[in-house]
Amino acid sequence: MHIVEHTSTRLVLQKRRSMMAVIMALFTLLSTLTLVSITLQGLGRLDTFDLMDWVGWIMWLLVALFLIGFGSLALNASLRGTRCTFNRVTETVTLQQPRGWSMQTIELSLYAVSHLAVEKNDEVRVFGLFLALRDGRRLPLATASIHDEDQVITLRQIVRQFLQGTHRP
Numbered sequence: 001m002h003i004v005e006h007t008s009t010r011l012v013l014q015k016r017r018s019m020m021a022v023i024m025a026l027f028t029l030l031s032t033l034t035l036v037s038i039t040l041q042g043l044g045r046l047d048t049f050d051l052m053d054w055v056g057w058i059m060w061l062l063v064a065l066f067l068i069g070f071g072s073l074a075l076n077a078s079l080r081g082t083r084c085t086f087n088r089v090t091e092t093v094t095l096q097q098p099r100g101w102s103m104q105t106i107e108l109s110l111y112a113v114s115h116l117a118v119e120k121n122d123e124v125r126v127f128g129l130f131l132a133l134r135d136g137r138r139l140p141l142a143t144a145s146i147h148d149e150d151q152v153i154t155l156r157q158i159v160r161q162f163l164q165g166t167h168r169p
Contacts, residue, residue: 015142016081028071035064116159
């Protein structure tokens with residue numbers, strides 16, 4: 001996550017995956033070209049199809065449509081990303097995350113947040129960032145590469161200072 005805004009009254013964290021968006025755009029484009037190719041090749045030979053050819057052609061069309069849908073959802077999620085806004089004026093924390101084609105917004109009291117929890121997963125070599133709430137719940141924010149440990153520690157300190165009321169932009 002990156003700090004987008006850091007003032008005495010607001011702290012905004014955001015995580016967008018621009019490289020993943022490029023990859024998913026290419027994936028979706030290739031899936032679309034595959035769908036067009038399968039459709040055009042099948043349309044030219046419709047009169048020669050037997051039952052199994054029909055089933056196979058329809059199955060390939062469905063697979064290509066599924067891949068296009070999956071790619072476009074992943075592209076949408078990568079472009080929109082996650083945004084977490086801590087606001088002292090309204091005393092709220094607003095978490096916006098992509099859910100399907102829309103954005104899910106969770107608004108909490110600033111005082112409901114205990115801290116920014118960081119968990120290290122050595123198997124997949126990432127850190128998990130969570131909002132730890134006072135009632136014991138944890139809301140996932142983002143993942144960060146194991147190589148970004150310094151950035152994760154700095155981010156945790158900045159959030160801690162903001163929640164405690166000490167401001168050092």
